[in-house]
Amino acid sequence: MSEQAIVGTNAPRVDVRDKVTGQAQYAADVRLPGMLYGKVVRCWEHAHARVKRLDLSAAAASPGVVRVLGPKDVTPKRYNSSVLDLMVSESMHDMLGDIDDQPIFTEHVKFQGDAICGIIARSEEAAERAAAKVVVEYEPLPVYLTAEAAKAPGAVQFTPEKPGNRAFQLPEAMFPNNALGGGDVEAAMREADIVVEDAFYVPKQKQCQMEPHAYVAKVDSGGRLTCWTSSQMPKLVQRKLAKLFDLPMNLVKIVPTVIGGGFGTRLGMISEPQACAMALAVPGHPVKLQTLREEDWVISPSRHPGKYWMRIGFKRDGSPLACDARFENYKGGYYLDASGTAFTAGAWLGGMYRFPALRYRGESYFTNQGLTGAYRGYGNPQTNFVLEQLIDRACAGLGADPVEWRKKWHKGVGDDGWCPGVTYPSCALDECLDRGAAAIGWTEKRRKYARQTGTLRRGVGVAVMNHTSGAMPMLLEHTACTVKLNEDATAEILFACSDMGQGSHTALKQIAAETLGFPFEHVQLSGGTSDVAGFDIGAHASRTIYVGGAAVKKACEEVRRQLCERASLQLGVPAEQLDIRDKRIFVQADPARGIDAEAITRAGVYHFVDPATGEPGGVPGQIQGYVSFFAPHNSPPFGASFAEVEVDTETGEVRVLELVNAHDIGRAINPAAVEGQLEGGIQQGLGFVLSEEICYDADGRVQNNSFTDYKMFGPEDMPKITTILVEDADPIGPFGAKSVGESGLVSPVGAVANAIFHAIGIQFTEAPITPEKVLKGIRETGVRDYGSIGGGR
């Protein structure tokens, strides 16, 4: 194909007009005739308790109430609201130890907000008033908020399948000694001239998506269950609900609604089981279930917090010898995603530098905190906070420049990526580092800030990251796409992977239009309901463009092939010698000779025999392309972040002055969308490292379940941002593209921490690095010039 006309342009976002004019329909906007309203009664007073008595009689008698549902009124089956278990083989599932441990309504409260029972009423208000009349007596149980507490001998067991309350550890069968990596770490460490080691704490961060979770569910007269939801993974949710309610999949229909932000929180299910259980109790009536921010906060999974220990050994010349790490994360009360983050945090670690020996152990422990699951980055910011700070500590000790050290030792083309055996096909990290360094003024500022006086101290820091483009090879990486041409040669594409607001459907449309040789405006792309759309594993693992784009491209290529074949019959030129542009099929060597695509598509659909000649008018049949696509590889992106900060040494306040995110995108299908992803990522990365953390009191109750006391960076807190797209086409990705969905937030974490280190000579092992912690650090060790601790070069 010749020069690209649509890929690489800032095509206007397909979702944006509806959103800014208020026409986008979110689940909460769905209104159906005869609709009833559900309310889940939750345990707000305890984080760990047994239900001794549940009396629903007063609630049932409350005005407007249609049904009340206790644990015995719904299926006794349990579920796992995550969908990771569906994306591995059965033997892998057993090896990982995935379990279904979530009941629809519980008698053993495992975290604050656990669901006790449900009310269905004629209005939301009636449901809420009835909910207040539910009488529950609890027997409080000891509350465990950390792994240490939960694994202590004698602790109450969360579930019999997981003795010692250990929800997950890397399985021996796949990871000898329950560790990821290879080489003899102990022996290598003995050879080390310099060893850096520390124990860190990484915080529990909330996705803070704008749209609180809402659902509508309905059972029709044929017994078919329909659920309106903004899940990021409609097809897998369909399967989950079918399993939970013992329905064949054709009797479960998912209607994906516009997603008001996901960031991982909609990966799998949240309250779909409760909404559907209610609908099944009142067949014929749609039931709407909506959550408030405070409720959404406690019931939806957040980022895994925990203790993260790491030790790295180096030779005096800077060469790394070994890395030894252990991440013990604090899960909430249920299993979901226990295997995922515990593994990936180590995978990103393994994918970053050429450590001859690596041993990473990842474990998840049940606690009585709120649930933990997917959040953009999925274990990567945790690793970045730890790894990148230790690398800079070593650089200071070695007298090495942190940029130069990283350029020398990061993995690259041909090295194993985050999963052994899957090598990096491309890597533009050096260019990211060079251009990022130039943008922030690295060399000059490193020198200048190495010696400072005064109250306000500045520093610049760098961090790098690798991520993933799709779920292959750990998880199933499969997606289907159908492209059909209308008779007027416009294209309709069906592709089930959701657009979460990141611009993915826009970029996919660009890929389709480019491949077809059709104008952007003549291509329609929709997610479709589960009964019409093909299979897809959902919008996660930064896969939508790299994998989904490849599938869309392949399906469009099939359509293009059929068009060219039919044109070839009329033009008398082999199909391979034809090209399509602007819906016109023409001879490459003689562009004046051609035929409009519309003549072919029209004749294919409105197929008549000429009454005069008896000849058929063209080739009959509507043109369609279909692909059931399995990603053949994974081309992870890399990225480098540079931060400049100013630390107020009298108050401990840290101001981020500038943040540069340079990203190895392969090829930007829609540059503005890529920049948007990197910018949004920075906002969340800064929150992780400086201000965001969900806190619990000693009884396990959330202290900050709204924006009053959970502090994200707002517009006024944001620094100057520079994004740099390094476009070095990947040999595998569609049009050379790699991913960007999650990456943006990862390395700002390490870069800010390292900039603080540069400014005041102190590293902080607990995120978020609040002014309280900074001032304490300064009072304990005093402000030190970076130059005086060895990093003067």
Add this chain to the structure above:
Amino acid sequence: MSSRILPDFDLLLPQSIPDAVELLSAHRDRITVMAGGTDVMVAMKFAQSPAQLPDYVMSLENVPGLAYVLFDPERGLRIGAKATVADLLAQSEVKRHYRALWHAAQTFATGQVRNTATVLGNLLRASPAGDCSCAIYAIGGVVVLHGTSGRREVDIDDFWLSYGVTARRPDELAVELILPLPAAGSRSAFKRMTRTSEDLAKLNVAVRLEMSGNTCVDARLAMGCVAPTPLRLTRTEALLKGRELTAEVLQRVAASVPWEISPIDDKRSTAEYRKQVSGVLLKRAIQEACGAA
């Protein structure tokens, strides 16, 4: 904990100040005055028990003539009970003569809240974190109250009694706030610390200094989030009065603050941190006041 329904209440809409006073005296403890409602509504939504909920909410919506911010070069500034924080910012003399209050209003919340929240509501809420309250405490002034037994003025120094409690009697409506005209050589400043910029203060401070050259003739220092109510730092004020503002004096002033405050640990910060930075913040406010003549 999680409700979309406001508890039931009767909304009362008096048409005049006497009307309002009558309603207040009729319902006393069972009625809540609502100006902008930015505190009242939040409190009603998150009330822990029915005892905390009013039966009647009396909105000042229809009471005419209280939305003024009037500057009189002879007598000072009058702020009516319905004047919002945005109204205050729109009055150009405020920035010139009452810099601390102007700055407090400017950093206060966000545009939406500033358009609704009233300055008097901030005083009446009697929160130790109130930004306008802190600035007004340093500037000084009187709150004018109308009750069944007539009009009275309460000096701001005597206005806050304990957390959330003011000298207002149950039958009284706060009608306006009067701030004195600053003398020549008077200057003020306000500073606050927050977790992110859109937040309630973890610590705030306001100063008003009467200067003669570099000598401080008189000082009023107020600090918030360090006691159950906004706090005057009277002992620290004494260290300033009559002194030239040298580096040593400022150092001594800063060192004295932690001894005068009794902060607690809460969601926004710790007692320890507040003590550690209280002197720094005060020192910076003094420096800013002197810098900005």
